[in-house]
Structures are given as C-alpha cells and as structure tokens.
Amino acid sequence: MDNQLDTFFAAMADPTRRAVIERLAQGPASVTDLHDPSAMALPSFLKHVNRLESAGLIRSEKTGRTRILNIEAAPLAQAEDWLGRQRRLWEGKLDRLQALAEAMERRKL
Template identity: 65%
Template sequence: MANHLDSFFSAISDPTRRAVIERLTRGPAPVSELHAPHDMALPTFLKHLKVLETAGLTRSVKKGRVRTVHIEAAPLAAAENWLTTQRKLWEGRLGRLSALAERLEKGGDA
C-alpha cells in the first residue's frame, strides 16, 4: 500500500525536480527548455527527468529529435490526499482533546 507514495515523495524531495514540476504546471515543455535554467550537465538533468517519469509524475513523447514532457496530475492529488488525511486526523485529535479539557473544566476536576 505504501509503494507509490515512496517514489512520489522521494521524487519531489529534490529541489531541481520540484522546479521542473512547477514549470510543468504551466504547460508541457521540451527537455532542452526544462534543462536551461538548471546549472548542471544534461545527462545529470536527464536522470532527474527519469526519476519523475518513473514515479509517474510526468510523461513524455518524442517527436523527431525533441522530447516533450508533460505533467501527470493524479499522483499529485494522491500524495496531497495522504497529507490531508494525516493533518485532519491530527486536528481531530486536538479537537477531542480540547473537548475533553472542556468537560474536565465543567466538572471542576482540574
């Protein structure tokens, strides 16, 4: 059950890769354009792209010599969902705690 989240979170734990995602939310782009703002060798950057694609965060198609990369929204939502769930559970607990505190106060047990 963990599997997908593993590679997803691992993928976006790198700033270069998050920057790529941020760029891709504004629309698809070829490899060279994605690479341009990053001060690293192309092969290194290609590795990052591969990580993203392997994690299911992006897809790409090659036409002629140009490979165009686009974002895949679904896993983003899934991860967001995990975080939201955890936060809500936590907040729910806090809510119950303060309710308990209130009851204790009413009872004058404090």
C-alpha cells in the same frame, strides 16, 4: 511493500525535480527548455527527468528530436490525500482533547 508513495515522495525530495514539476504545472515543455535555467550538466539533468517519468509523475512524447514533457496530476492528488488524511486525523484528536479539557474545566468551576 514498495508503495506508490515511496517513489512519489522520493521523486519530490529533490529541488531540481520539484522545479521541473513547478514549471510543468504551467504547461508542457521540452527537455532543454527545462534545462536552460539550470547550471547543471544536461546528462545529470536528464537523470532527474527520467526519474520523474519512471515514478509516473510526468509523461513524455518524442516528436522529431525533441521530447515534450507533460505533468501527470493523479499522483499529486494521491499524495495530497494521504497527507490530508493524516493531518485531519491528528487535528481531530486535538479538537476532541481540547473539548474534553474544556468540559473538565467547566465542571470544575
């Protein structure tokens, strides 16, 4: 029951974490690179990074003492799909309702 989408959406529901994703979308970066602009204490920030990683949204590779983070695009695409599917379903319904309304209108005139 604990869908992939669960952890994905939960991961994205925080501005700090979304900022990390936004930054990583433009290319890899280290933990401190990402942390620098933030007012938050490093350990708190690290927890966000770890959550992103355990949600499968980023990967990381440690070389020496620095840890380089990379975004993982697949989950984004997956969530995008789900949202699009729901939205299109609903918009399709709307279209059909509107068509029906118009048909009835024509018939009445």
